[in-house]
Amino acid sequence: MRKYSFTLNNEPVVVKAPPAYTLLEVLRNVLNLTGTKDGCGKGECGACTVLINGKAVNACLMIMEQVEGSDVTTIEGLATDPLGSVVVRAFEKEGAIQCGYCTPGMIVSSTAFLSRNSKPNIEETKEFLRGNLCRCTGYSKIVKAVIEASRG
Amino acid sequence: MVTLYDVDVETPRSLEDALEKMEATRFRVIAGGTDVIIQLKEGTLREKKLLNIYSLGELRYIRQERENLCIGPLTTLSEIAASREINEFAPMLAQAAEKIGSIQITNKATIGGNIGNASPSGDCIPPLYALDARIVVKGKGSKREIHIEDFFTGYKEFDLRPNELITEITFKKMTQEEDSIFAKHTLRLGEACSVVSVAIWINRGNRRAEIVDARIALGGLAPTVVRAHKSEKLVKHELLDQNRITIASEAVTSSISPISDVRGTSDYRREMAVNLTGSCLYELLARSQENR
Numbered sequence: 114m115r116k117y118s119f120t121l122n123n124e125p126v127v128v129k130a131p132p133a134y135t136l137l138e139v140l141r142n143v144l145n146l147t148g149t150k151d152g153c154g155k156g157e158c159g160a161c162t163v164l165i166n167g168k169a170v171n172a173c174l175m176i177m178e179q180v181e182g183s184d185v186t187t188i189e190g191l192a193t194d195p196l197g198s199v200v201v202r203a204f205e206k207e208g209a210i211q212c213g214y215c216t217p218g219m220i221v222s223s224t225a226f227l228s229r230n231s232k233p234n235i236e237e238t239k240e241f242l243r244g245n246l247c248r249c250t251g252y253s254k255i256v257k258a259v260i261e262a263s264r265g
Numbered sequence: 266m267v268t269l270y271d272v273d274v275e276t277p278r279s280l281e282d283a284l285e286k287m288e289a290t291r292f293r294v295i296a297g298g299t300d301v302i303i304q305l306k307e308g309t310l311r312e313k314k315l316l317n318i319y320s321l322g323e324l325r326y327i328r329q330e331r332e333n334l335c336i337g338p339l340t341t342l343s344e345i346a347a348s349r350e351i352n353e354f355a356p357m358l359a360q361a362a363e364k365i366g367s368i369q370i371t372n373k374a375t376i377g378g379n380i381g382n383a384s385p386s387g388d389c390i391p392p393l394y395a396l397d398a399r400i401v402v403k404g405k406g407s408k409r410e411i412h413i414e415d416f417f418t419g420y421k422e423f424d425l426r427p428n429e430l431i432t433e434i435t436f437k438k439m440t441q442e443e444d445s446i447f448a449k450h451t452l453r454l455g456e457a458c459s460v461v462s463v464a465i466w467i468n469r470g471n472r473r474a475e476i477v478d479a480r481i482a483l484g485g486l487a488p489t490v491v492r493a494h495k496s497e498k499l500v501k502h503e504l505l506d507q508n509r510i511t512i513a514s515e516a517v518t519s520s521i522s523p524i525s526d527v528r529g530t531s532d533y534r535r536e537m538a539v540n541l542t543g544s545c546l547y548e549l550l551a552r553s554q555e556n557r
Contacts, residue, residue: 133269133305133315154266155303156370168343168372174302175373176295178274178317222368244367 117177122190130177137161137172139180140187148188148217152246159245162218163187169225171244188217197224203262204255211249219245223259233263266306274315280432283318284405287428292316294430296339296378299370324377324432327351336434338377342389343368345376354438357447357464358392364449365389377431383421386485390417391464392447393434394482394490401433408432420488442477443468444552446545449484450537452528460528461485461537465545467500469553476500486521486538493520496542505550514543 114129121144130139137154140146140163152160154173161172164186191197200223203209210216219242226233226241233241238259239252247255275292277283286292293312295301296319304310318324318339326337327348334354336345345351346363365371365379365388379389380400390413398413402425409429417423425431439445445466451457462484470477479500481493499513523534 131270131272132274133272135269135302138268154306156299156367159367159369162369165372169369170373171299171369174297174299176269176274176298176302176317178276178315179298179319181276182320225368241368244369 115177117181119180119182120184122186128177132178133176135173136163136175136177136180136185139177140172146187146189150214150217152214152218157244157246158215159218159222159242160215162221162245164221164225167225167228169222169244186221188221191220191224194224196228199265200224200227200259200262203258207254207258207261209251209254209258211247211251215245215247215249219247219255223255223262226259227263231263233259235260267308269302269305272305272313272315274317276317276320280321280323280403280430283316283321283430284403284428286316287430288405290314291427294318294381296381297341297374298378299366299374300378300382318430319375329354329438330435332437333435334438336376338380338431338434339375340377342366342371342374342376342379345389346371355392355396355436355445356439357395357445357466358389360447361388361392361449361462361464376434380416380434381423381425381431383417383423383489385420385487385489386459386462387490388447388449388459388462388484390490391462391482391484392445393436394492395445395464395466395480396436396439397466397480398434398436400431401435402429403432404429414492417489439466442470444549446548448541448545450541458528459485461534461541463538463541463545465542465549467549475502475504477502481517481542483517483521483538483542486523486534488522491520493517493542495519500546505546505553510543510546510550514539514546517542 118127140149150160152158156171156174163172166184222245238256292314294316324337324339342362351359379387400411400416447464449459449462464482466480467476468478479497481496484490495516496513517538523531525531
């Protein structure tokens with residue numbers, strides 16, 4: 114076990130974990146932040162998407178030794194984020210949710226996307242969200258929600 | 266899948282520190298780790314000692330040095346895809362990096378990792394063959410510069426000693442007279458490993474219709490990425506037209522030895538290699554006609 118210090122949702126945290134434990138395991142099992150979902154565990158489904166220094170990455174492929182010192186934002190942190198909360202409301206409004214398992218990852222990725230492209234079109238949105246799978250196949254409402262969020 | 270509770274990880278403070286550690290201990294090096302971590306979790310890789318070089322900022326850069334472009338191996342694929350220099354001086358490499366996987370993967374995966382993973386379907390590798398790139402490797406007190414075709418020696422095998430790290434990727438910047446294209450065939454759009462990939466570089470000389478020089482590199486069709494030398498000869502010093510494109514793209518079959526696997530049979534791969542090469546040459550032809 115080693116100690117790791119990083120910023121989590123704008124608060125400094127220190128956790129103890131084995132060095133190759135993934136950020137996903139630490140978020141869910143050590144810090145009890147279960148909003149970040151464990152889907153495939155191998156970087157294919159995007160359910161565990163978090164922001165590291167503002168960029169979307171898979172928490173299941175980020176080992177703690179790589180997290181040390183970085184700035185991590187999870188779905189829980191987006192609740193109070195100006196852009197994140199707009200995305201959450203747009204998902205609610207459009208009903209862009211079925212079983213809900215992919216939703217946190219979709220919202221985190223969509224927030225990263227909109228922070229770089231404030232007026233996206235449908236094609237750009239689909240292209241950016243290609244690493245987030247929705248096995249209910251509810252993609253059209255998700256894409257609509259992202260466009261809706263970009264309109265404020 | 267297993268939890269990696271018993272895997273030890275060391276994170277060096279600098280390149281020098283990393284090379285020092287590698288003298289003393291045999292490590293599996295991880296950069297972005299988007300392949301290594303999966304292999305460890307699935308148990309196909311059983312290494313218990315990792316050297317995490319991911320945070321070595323000194324190996325993360327894109328810079329111009331006279332006629333060359335130099336890339337630090339820890340530059341992420343999304344940085345490469347977005348780089349103004351790479352889009353201007355090696356556009357096919359930017360194209361390959363952008364389409365290699367999801368946004369989440371390209372934000373973490375590195376070009377050095379794509380080389381060091383040495384998959385024959387690693388998408389950055391055909392563009393580097395077509396750019397005639399060189400790989401710089403360093404050990405403690407040693408430095409070697411290896412031509413990319415000599416670097417890869419077999420299926421997932423390459424010329425890198427256990428105490429060495431890839432420290433730079435370098436190639437000549439493309440000029441106005443040159444053009445390039447990368448294309449891959451996958452079984453679905455996005456987030457899929459290449460079945461076949463093609464990277465083509467051409468030099469038109471003084472904006473003439475004739476091709477002065479060409480390099481055609483093919484991925485996923487042999488134990489390593491290969492150059493299609495016969496096809497290159499067939500397009501050199503020729504006016505590119507429909508007939509020439511057909512002859513040259515059919516000739517790629519003499520340079521490849523595809524296998525059958527989950528993503529396709531060898532016959533399928535052979536046919537896709539011909540078609541993909543042909544469509545890339547057509548695209549280059551179309552572009553040259555637009556510019557004339």
